[in-house]
Structure formats: C-alpha cells, structure tokens
Amino acid sequence: MAAFNELVFSGVQPTGNLHLGNYLGAIKRFVEMQARDAQCLYCVVDLHAITLWQDPAELKGQIREVTAAFLAAGIDPARSIVFNQSQVPQHAELAWIFNCVARLGWLNRMTQFKDKAGKDRENASVGLYAYPVLMAADILAYRATHVPVGEDQKQHLELTRDIAGKFNNDFSGSIAAHGHGEDFFPITEPLIGGPAARVMSLRDGTKKMSKSDPSDNSRINLTDDADAIAQKVRKAKTDPEPLPSEAAGLSGRPEADNLVGIFAALKDATRDEVLSDYGGAQFSVFKGALVELAVEKLAPLGAEMKRLIADPAHIDAVLADGAARAEAIAAPTLDAVKDIVGFVRKGPSLRSV
Ligand code: TRP
Numbered sequence: 001m002a003a004f005n006e007l008v009f010s011g012v013q014p015t016g017n018l019h020l021g022n023y024l025g026a027i028k029r030f031v032e033m034q035a036r037d038a039q040c041l042y043c044v045v046d047l048h049a050i051t052l053w054q055d056p057a058e059l060k061g062q063i064r065e066v067t068a069a070f071l072a073a074g075i076d077p078a079r080s081i082v083f084n085q086s087q088v089p090q091h092a093e094l095a096w097i098f099n100c101v102a103r104l105g106w107l108n109r110m111t112q113f114k115d116k117a118g119k120d121r122e123n124a125s126v127g128l129y130a131y132p133v134l135m136a137a138d139i140l141a142y143r144a145t146h147v148p149v150g151e152d153q154k155q156h157l158e159l160t161r162d163i164a165g166k167f168n169n170d171f172s173g174s175i176a177a178h179g180h181g182e183d184f185f186p187i188t189e190p191l192i193g194g195p196a197a198r199v200m201s202l203r204d205g206t207k208k209m210s211k212s213d214p215s216d217n218s219r220i221n222l223t224d225d226a227d228a229i230a231q232k233v234r235k236a237k238t239d240p241e242p243l244p245s246e247a248a249g250l251s252g253r254p255e256a257d258n259l260v261g262i263f264a265a266l267k268d269a270t271r272d273e274v275l276s277d278y279g280g281a282q283f284s285v286f287k288g289a290l291v292e293l294a295v296e297k298l299a300p301l302g303a304e305m306k307r308l309i310a311d312p313a314h315i316d317a318v319l320a321d322g323a324a325r326a327e328a329i330a331a332p333t334l335d336a337v338k339d340i341v342g343f344v345r346k347g348p349s350l351r352s353v
Pocket residue numbers: 009010011012013045048134135138139147148149153
C-alpha cells in the first residue's frame with residue numbers, strides 16, 4: 001500500500017432503496033474524503049445487512065446498487081478500495097475475537113439495538129446484538145484512523161474505541177513481546193458533521209428519512225427521476241412562517257431546518273449562507289429553488305446508477321478487485337492479532353502477499 005497519512009473506512013448497508021439521507025450523510029462525504037492524504041476503503045456491509053432478514057433473491061441486486069451509488073457519486077475505484085464485506089474473511093474473523101473483548105454491559109447500552117429489536121427482543125438475531133462488534137472489526141481490521149458516518153452511528157464508534165482500548169490494554173504484554181507499539185489498534189476518530197449529518201423525513205421533520213417509512217413521499221430515492229424529485233419537494237411538509245434570515249431562527253422549526261439543511265448540503269454551503277439568500281422568502285419560492293438544485297445534482301446521479309446497474313459484470317469486477325486489495329491490508333493485521341492472542345497459525349498468511 002502506498003504510504004498515506006490517514007486510513008479512512010466507512011460502510012453502507014445493502015438493505016435496499018438508497019435515499020437522500022444515505023447520499024448526503026454518507027456517500028457524498030466519502031467522495032470528499034478522497035481529496036485528503038488518505039487511503040479510503042468503502043465497504044458494502046452485506047454481513048451487517050443480514051442481521052435483519054434479507055430476501056436472498058434481492059440481496060445481490062442491493063449489493064450492486066450500493067456499489068453503483070458509490071461509483072456514480074464519484075468514488076474512484078482505482079484510488080479508493082470499493083468492496084463488499086463478505087468477500088474479505090478477516091471481518092468476521094476479527095469480529096469473533098472482539099466478541100471476546102467487548103463486554104455484555106457495553107452492548108446492552110446500544111440504543112440502535114433497542115430500536116431495531118423493538119418489543120420482541122427475544123426474537124432478535126444474535127447478529128443484530130453483536131452488530132456493533134462486527135462494525136469495530138470492519139474498522140480495526142484496517143487499523144483505520146478516520147471514519148465518516150452519520151450522527152446515528154456515534155455510539156457505535158465509541159464502542160469501537162472502547163474495544164480498541166481494551167484490546168491494547170488486555171494484551172499489552174503480548175503486543176510488546178511481538179514487537180508492536182503500545183497502540184496496536186488506533187483510537188479511531190469519528191467524522192460526523194456537515195449540514196446534513198441527519199436528513200429527516202419530508203413528511204415529518206422529527207423523524208429520520210428512512211427506507212422503511214411506508215410513505216414514499218417521505219424520502220427522495222437516489223433513483224427517483226426529475227419529476228418524482230420535484231413532486232416530493234413540492235409536497236414536503238413546512239410551517240406557515242417565511243424563512244428566517246439566520247440558522248439560529250430554525251430552532252423549533254424541524255421541517256424548515258431539514259429543507260434548509262438539504263439545500264445547504266447539496267450546494268456545499270452552510271445554513272447561514274443559504275439563509276442569507278432566502279431569509280424572508282416564502283416556502284413556495286424556496287421550494288422552487290430546492291427542486292432546481294436537487295434535480296441538477298441528483299438526476300444525473302440516478303441516471304448513472306441505472307447505467308451501472310445494467311452492467312452487473314462490471315460492478316462485480318470492481319468488487320472483486322477491491323476485495324483483493326482490502327484483504328492485502330487486513331490479512332497482516334489478522335496474522336498479528338493471532339500472534340498477540342496466542343494462537344498457533346501456519347506461516348505468514350498466503351493472502352498477505
Ligand atoms: N452501521 C453503519 C450504518 O448503518 C454501517 C457500517 C458498518 C459502518 N460497518 C461500518 C460504518 C464501519 C462505518 C464504519 O450506517
């Protein structure tokens with residue numbers, strides 16, 4: 001691997017129906033990270049997807065759709081490593097070792113598990129419970145230093161830091177005996193932020209934009225055409241007041257805040273900059289401008305996704321190439337981890353060459 005200063009890792013679940021929240025909160029930021037002095041790895045996390053039931057007849061298409069979104073958005077598969085998680089066995093292997101480092105008490109605090117498991121917790125998969133441990137393995141198999149994610153993943157990133165710290169501490173003697181520095185695993189930096197760290201439903205500004213919302217008008221799907229985008233923006237819920245002239249005036253106005261945040265993220269501006277143009281405007285005017293901007297940015301992205309999806313052999317070749325390059329980084333980490341833990345293993349993993 002070329003010597004980069006930073007190693008960036010992030011993932012998106014292939015659970016169907018990518019929407020504006022996935023784009024602004026994650027994928028668009030992944031593209032921007034490529035400008036840094038960083039090796040970037042972008043992973044389609046299929047092992048995470050099956051913590052909730054996925055129809056096997058649909059899953060391959062969903063994996064290719066996320067890959068297509070990465071490429072269409074501007075992730076360059078020659079510069080960044082684009083792959084799907086299940087092709088790189090070190091994720092699941094390291095997750096098992098981390099299952100033995102993480103504590104039940106830590107996982108019991110995870111709010112996403114509580115939300116996703118719902119009332120019938122006894123019937124949730126063991127994988128759903130262990131989900132954040134696999135996420136730590138994703139990140140630490142590459143000893144990633146920076147992880148761009150949406151606001152909702154903050155707690156999982158804290159768990160990753162706790163697992164790294166406990167591993168470094170529990171095995172400190174063995175880490176030193178094997179000639180590694182004290183911080184075998186880095187304490188990863190979450191990169192959360194931007195105007196659209198949380199994109200909310202177009203029908204209810206207090207709820208996250210979600211693929212599982214029964215109303216399709218609540219979200220803009222990345223494959224929506226210009227007419228659908230325009231219609232959904234025009235129907236988006238608002239309040240009766242005109243727009244304020246600065247961002248502070250958006251507090252207590254969740255729908256206005258959400259639409260201004262979306263506009264800002266699409267425009268690469270701040271809320272304040274957007275409001276310096278539209279402060280005092282009625283929503284009818286602002287929505288017109290938002291339709292124009294959203295169509296300009298999203299319609300070509302959706303069209304390119306459709307073009308890529310029509311050629312699955314190309315997508316599969318990108319994923320296979322990415323998986324080989326990812327494994328070349330993860331395999332030596334796993335060899336070192338096995339030595340540190342005290343396992344007997346066959347010589348250097350063939351995969352590390
Ligand atoms: N849990 C993340 C999400 O749903 C996806 C994910 C899995 C991830 N592994 C990761 C994100 C590692 C960042 C790093 O958004």
